[in-house]
Amino acid sequence: MSATLEDESRTAPYTMPAGARIGHVHLKVAELERSLGFWRDIIGLEVQQRIGDQAVFLSAGGYHHHIALNTWESAGGSPPGFGTTGLYHVALLLPDRASLARALKQLVEAGWPLEGASDHGVSEALYLRDPDGNGVELYRDRPREDWPRLEDGRLKMCTKRLDLKSLLAEAG
Numbered sequence: 001m002s003a004t005l006e007d008e009s010r011t012a013p014y015t016m017p018a019g020a021r022i023g024h025v026h027l028k029v030a031e032l033e034r035s036l037g038f039w040r041d042i043i044g045l046e047v048q049q050r051i052g053d054q055a056v057f058l059s060a061g062g063y064h065h066h067i068a069l070n071t072w073e074s075a076g077g078s079p080p081g082f083g084t085t086g087l088y089h090v091a092l093l094l095p096d097r098a099s100l101a102r103a104l105k106q107l108v109e110a111g112w113p114l115e116g117a118s119d120h121g122v123s124e125a126l127y128l129r130d131p132d133g134n135g136v137e138l139y140r141d142r143p144r145e146d147w148p149r150l151e152d153g154r155l156k157m158c159t160k161r162l163d164l165k166s167l168l169a170e171a172g
Contacts, residue, residue: 024065025090028074029132032056035069038130042110043092043138044103066092079133089127089135098170100124100140105171117162121148122155124162 029035036056039045045058048065054072057065067090080086094100104126107114115135116127125139148156 024068025087026068026070027087027090027130027132027134028077029069029071030074030077030079031131032069032071034131038112039067039069042106042112043136044106087134089137091125091137091139094138094140097124097140097167100126100138101167101170102172103138104164104168108168117164117167119158119160119162121158121160124167126162 027035032053032055036047036058039058040047045060045067046062047056048059048062049057051070055068055070057068059066094103107126107128112128114126114128116125118125118127121142123139123141125137128136128138130136148158150156
């Protein structure tokens with residue numbers, strides 16, 4: 001290929017199709033069993049496949065994998081320090097508020113610490129870290145028709161304190 005992308009003229013910038021989504025995330029972990037204990041036993045994902053003591057693929061609902069854990073380049077490693085680049089967090093979208101409430105109840109019962117809990121107007125979110133220091137967001141979206149908007153129709157997202165007592169009460 002002799003031409004570069006810079007040499008080619010483009011009529012319009014590429015736009016990702018509306019149906020696109022993030023299908024899965026691979027996380028480098030230090031200890032597979034420790035991380036598996038978190039993602040399977042605390043978060044509630046199901047093991048779909050395992051490659052010995054090097055990798056495991058987990059999902060919700062039987063999908064091939066939403067989260068993959070591997071030690072291929074990270075066995076025995078330490079988490080990246082603050083002030084470094086990398087993944088900020090993995091966000092797992094739950095189907096409804098009742099599911100988010102049950103996830104909160106599971107975290108509380110497991111004694112897993114939260115780093116934060118926010119109401120963003122368009123969504124409600126719980127923030128925590130996995131055993132390797134990776135950020136995890138568990139959230140639910142409000143219906144689109146309930147998203148706060150400015151007079152011109154643009155989104156008006158916010159960050160307010162999420163009422164955890166109220167959410168936990170919905171867990172049953």
